[in-house]
Amino acid sequence: MADSNFIDYVKFCSRSGAGGAGSLHFRREKHVPKGGPDGGDGGRGGHIILRGNAQHWTLLHLKYKKHVIAEAGKGGEGGRRTGADGKDIILDVPLGTVAKDAETGEKRFEITEDGQEVILTKGGRGGLGNHHFKSATNQAPHFAQPGEEGIEEWIILELKLLADVGLVGFPNAGKSTLLSSISAAKPEIGDYPFTTLVPNLGVVGYRDDKSFVMADIPGIIEGAAEGKGLGIRFLRHIERNSILLFLIPADAESIAEQYKILLGELEKYNPELLDKKRLLAISKSDMLDDELMAEMTHELPKGIPSIFISSVAQKNLDKLKDMIWQAIQEG
Template identity: 65%
Template sequence: MSERNNFIDYIRIFARSGHGGQGATHFMRNKLTAMGGPDGGDGGRGGHIILRGNSNLWTLLHLRYFKNVLAENGENGSKNNCTGRDGKDIIIDVPLGTVARDEESGKIEVEILEDGQEVIWLKGGRGGLGNSNFATPTNQVPEHSQPGEEGVEGWKNLELKVLADVGLVGFPNAGKSTLLSVITAAKPKIANYAFTTLIPQLGMVAYRDSKSFCIADLPGIIEGAAEGKGLGHRFLRHIERNSVLLFLIPADSNDHKKEFEILRNELKEYNPEMLQKDFIIAVSKSDMLDDELKEAIAKELPEGIPHLFISSVTNKGLTELKDVLWETLNKPA
């Protein structure tokens, strides 16, 4: 299976929690008791569908063929006040950053952010009460019991939004994959054509004193991504969780400021809250620049956003870049 197919960040499934068991209608009858009172037991609860965070997973690949998720129904109650057995719960392990939505309403139902976090996604139906619950001084032989509650069902979507501290934003060929391969242990595919990076690549950046932070090279953005062109929303949803966005603009760009504005506008069109994040600009491939050209480019760049000149080939400016990223990630709120 290719690397592209190994990364699954969207799954559509039909899910149904278990129905509750029927409460029993029964009266005690044995050789000593010909006309005993009601002893119908309650039905068991239907099985829940539970999502559980698992930090060892980084994709929804294992759920690829998990098209129908049907939890077990609760058992019916029986005589002697015996409660039916609860339906078996289904636990689905998902990577951190998974969001579960109802397909029809689009509403987010569950968000998994921590390892071991368990959330009941679809609750199983309650078991019905047996007739022993309905005996009163005036009605000592109740003939009715409750049916179990139905489970919850519907088409659901699971989406993965990559959890990383820093997101690399830039047009195809801006040098994002090269930078990631130099400052982390990640080994992204690198080539000189658009959309080389078809899946988010994560890497840990080793910093001073054994500290580290996570950086993600995300699929290249092009003008119109917010409307779904190029890789569109599949790319943009992964940026939502990054607290710092590192804009990579190549030194040989025709218009550095325009390139930044296009990228910034795509994020704004997709979700205006993206503009609340910390921005840093790195001008890549700057080993080809002299001081005069750097000064000219710096004047083009927007004011108020930190910028650095770096080269992944010569390692120029990479230590300074790590310092700025670390300080920005750890600045007081």
């Protein structure tokens, strides 16, 4: 995904169609000069609908849609003929898309399944024709119901990536290098902070044609939950990952301290993230010998499975995949 092509946030005006007016009509035939009311109902206004599409990975195709307007319903006709419904507008979105009210920030719903359809903005109801209002005391009602107005509202769509494993670490921890080493993904890699400016997804092949999806999330810095650096824009992508793989380089001043800071940022953003299964990989460990790794093991955070790896030297990458697969199966 190129930087310019990955769009995970769009805002647009969603306007559903107005309902058609009910018909004010009386039956008129050659031998029935004073027939009763037979005005038909108006058609429903068009809905704005979101539909999950597993082939979409970004909201790029909606970036320039500032106004989405559905068709109005047609008016009813004589002979109790109902007007045609307004045409719905269906917007395909990636799985993991969250719809919010732009004014209140209130979350409406999430799209998580391929083919799932949810009405975003409901079309107005069609008005009732005059035949509905006939009664014993009013045999010839001279009124019909107007159609209901459509709804106009500003909507925000946010994408939360759906992946099995989310990579969590400071900038330059080696997340992109790991992803490129164990999957077909080709993220931009460089020896400087914030090389990764957009999330990257990679499908990691495992034994017997099995696979899992790994997401390389842009690096977290202290204060990310308050919006520093790349901020919470990318923290939301971690919410959808079932497993969090913490990646800390072997040359870090204190692995335990870095882990504590990363955990703190996730907790400030969303405490529920701490309920997810966690794994720890010490990257760039090709520089370590067995004796040094044994010493460092005593300083690692307690209660989290850990492993020393090197993406460049392909060290322990198969063992890491075994750890991840086991964690996925344990759910």
